Amino acid sequence: xxxxxxxxxxxxxxxxxxxxxxxxxxxxxxxxxxxxxxxxxxxxxxxxxxxxxxxxxxxxxxxxxxxxxxxxxxxxxxxxxxxxxxxxxxxxxxxxxxxxxxxxxxxxxxxxxxxxxxxxxxxxxxxxxxxxxxxxxxxxxxxxxxxxxxxxxxxxxxxxxxxxxxxxxxxxxxxxxxxxxxxxxxxxxxxxxxxxxxxxxxxxxxxxxxxxxxxxxxxxxxxxxxxxxxxxxxxxxxxxxxxxxxxxxxxxxxxxxxxxxxxxxxxxxxxxxxxxxxxxxxxxxxxxxxxxxxxxxxxxxxxxxxxxxxxxxxxxxxxxxxx
Amino acid sequence: xxxxxxxxxxxxxxxxxxxxxxxxxxxxxxxxxxxxxxxxxxxxxxxxxxxxxxxxxxxxxxxxxxxxxxxxxxxxxxxxxxxxxxxxxxxxxxxxxxxxxxxxxxxxxxxxxxxxxxxxxxxxxxxxxxxxxxxxxxxxxxxxxxxxxxxxxxxxxxxxxxxxxxxxxxxxxxxxxxxxxxxxxxxxxxxxxxxxxxxxxxxxxxxxxxxxxxxxxxxxxxxxxxxxxxxxxxxxxxxxxxxxxxxxxxxxxxxxxxxx
Numbered sequence: 001x002x003x004x005x006x007x008x009x010x011x012x013x014x015x016x017x018x019x020x021x022x023x024x025x026x027x028x029x030x031x032x033x034x035x036x037x038x039x040x041x042x043x044x045x046x047x048x049x050x051x052x053x054x055x056x057x058x059x060x061x062x063x064x065x066x067x068x069x070x071x072x073x074x075x076x077x078x079x080x081x082x083x084x085x086x087x088x089x090x091x092x093x094x095x096x097x098x099x100x101x102x103x104x105x106x107x108x109x110x111x112x113x114x115x116x117x118x119x120x121x122x123x124x125x126x127x128x129x130x131x132x133x134x135x136x137x138x139x140x141x142x143x144x145x146x147x148x149x150x151x152x153x154x155x156x157x158x159x160x161x162x163x164x165x166x167x168x169x170x171x172x173x174x175x176x177x178x179x180x181x182x183x184x185x186x187x188x189x190x191x192x193x194x195x196x197x198x199x200x201x202x203x204x205x206x207x208x209x210x211x212x213x214x215x216x217x218x219x220x221x222x223x224x225x226x227x228x229x230x231x232x233x234x235x236x237x238x239x240x241x242x243x244x245x246x247x248x249x250x251x252x253x254x255x256x257x258x259x260x261x262x263x264x265x266x267x268x269x270x271x272x273x274x275x276x277x278x279x280x281x282x283x284x285x286x287x288x289x290x291x292x293x294x295x296x297x298x299x300x301x302x303x304x305x306x307x308x309x310x311x312x313x314x315x316x317x318x319x320x321x322x323x
Numbered sequence: 324x325x326x327x328x329x330x331x332x333x334x335x336x337x338x339x340x341x342x343x344x345x346x347x348x349x350x351x352x353x354x355x356x357x358x359x360x361x362x363x364x365x366x367x368x369x370x371x372x373x374x375x376x377x378x379x380x381x382x383x384x385x386x387x388x389x390x391x392x393x394x395x396x397x398x399x400x401x402x403x404x405x406x407x408x409x410x411x412x413x414x415x416x417x418x419x420x421x422x423x424x425x426x427x428x429x430x431x432x433x434x435x436x437x438x439x440x441x442x443x444x445x446x447x448x449x450x451x452x453x454x455x456x457x458x459x460x461x462x463x464x465x466x467x468x469x470x471x472x473x474x475x476x477x478x479x480x481x482x483x484x485x486x487x488x489x490x491x492x493x494x495x496x497x498x499x500x501x502x503x504x505x506x507x508x509x510x511x512x513x514x515x516x517x518x519x520x521x522x523x524x525x526x527x528x529x530x531x532x533x534x535x536x537x538x539x540x541x542x543x544x545x546x547x548x549x550x551x552x553x554x555x556x557x558x559x560x561x562x563x564x565x566x567x568x569x570x571x572x573x574x575x576x577x578x579x580x581x582x583x
Binding site: 018107116118119151194279306309313318 | 334337339340342347360418420442445447449450451452454457459462463466467479483484486487488489491497502504541542544545547549550551552557559565572573575576577580582
């Protein structure tokens with residue numbers, strides 16, 4: 001029954017399914033199992049068809065793919081237009097997608113095109129009676145809301161790093177999408193890739209952030225730790241307001257929300273707006289000179305000390321452990 | 324150019340938030356209401372575009388209850404020319420899609436070359452309404468702009484996307500959502516606040532827009548709210564030197580937390 005199916009939108013990243021895409025597929029599989037339906041994967045972009053085996057191994061019963069050149073670069077009008085047609089035809093109960101920057105661009109457009117309810121930045125999803133229920137932070141994470149999506153398809157955009165890929169294989173049928181790709185009116189004129197080795201803050205597994213305690217724009221001790229852990233560097237609002245880091249690095253209610261496996265807060269006191277941006281991190285470490293800093297009450301591990309001594313020593317200790 | 328800016332009134336981000344007795348909304352008492360910070364970037368950008376061009380109008384459009392008129396006035400005090408507030412009891416439980424439908428209808432009769440909106444509001448954090456309005460009006464959009472410039476019949480926008488930063492050109496009319504870093508919004512001057520009191524602010528209900536309550540009926544609703552999950556009490560790392568502290572922390576992260 002299609003109305004119990006769940007469809008995952010899987011984006012491609014350098015010729016492979018993106019990590020957020022496999023997380024979405026894992027969440028889709030779990031929700032589909034709860035509903036008693038099948039798991040579909042829609043994968044769009046360069047070499048999308050080549051991802052079929054990997055998607056089948058991660059839970060997809062049916063893989064719908066399109067390698068139409070009009071899908072690259074990813075423009076919301078083109079992707080939303082094609083996906084709306086694919087979703088209308090497949091008729092699933094729910095659609096899930098990683099809440100990446102592309103998805104943020106796409107979500108509203110797709111929801112309006114399908115006249116379907118959407119929930120963004122979900123940290124949990126479930127089936128509850130006739131409704132799909134999404135748990136998502138609101139007011140900068142000061143409250144968690146359970147949102148009931150009453151109409152089908154329910155569009156669920158998942159916070160990166162929260163859901164896990166499925167270990168269950170699916171049936172793995174493959175079908176090429178035949179719908180035409182609409183021509184987007186907005187077009188990319190130029191694109192500057194992120195420097196090699198730099199990880200997008202909102203998708204990083206490890207985030208090392210600095211605050212007022214950095215005392216200036218030199219974040220090199222944090223950058224070295226982040227590089228050692230293949231992570232990204234973030235900043236508190238006060239560090240950004242001081243002009244020490246760009247706005248794009250800000251973690252908090254008026255900046256980015258991150259959910260890494262490891263969050264290291266250095267010289268950050270822990271204002272409520274900052275905590276809002278990192279509260280769903282799995283493990284939080286705080287390094288601060290002030291033993292009374294509120295950040296310690298939100299940390300799994302606290303170190304009272306001078307970050308300019310402790311952080312380089314930590315980088316060295318981790319390097320040694322790795323041998 | 325005639326520019327429309329979509330704004331929303333939200334609780335100040337410094338405010339403590341408590342859950343109301345119904346368990347599915349926040350308590351309104353004692354909240355300070357402000358213009359959503361991302362929408363302030365949008366208002367500021369609209370003003371700068373017209374100041375640079377030496378002409379044009381800025382119309383601020385919001386959906387909300389009567390108190391949201393203060394937010395519209397605040398935008399008028401910054402320098403916008405006129406305001407429209409869509410205020411209807413049927414919108415009180417509306418979801419993003421319902422609000423977008425009301426806003427799209429409100430602006431569809433106006434002359435505009437560009438619509439600006441915040442990339443998200445700091446209350447529900449959905450980030451949906453701007454692109455929804457673009458879809459409903461069948462115009463292109465660009466999300467999360469960090470620079471905006473007009474060139475002839477198109478708008479050129481720089482925005483972060485997966486993997487890097489893109490410069491996107493969209494033909495006008497278009498909708499652009501504003502990201503932090505786009506600009507530094509001005510404070511309203513005393514003169515601006517005085518002038519704003521005399522600027523036109525029109526309130527409209529849904530029927531004035533030709534919409535019924537059913538047209539904007541919510542397809543999603545908050546069923547319950549809870550405080551964020553509590554983190555178990557943490558552990559302070561001991562050590563007499565930075566090296567010892569670092570070694571003990573690395574050991575805890577590797578052996579206990581198993582995250583490195």
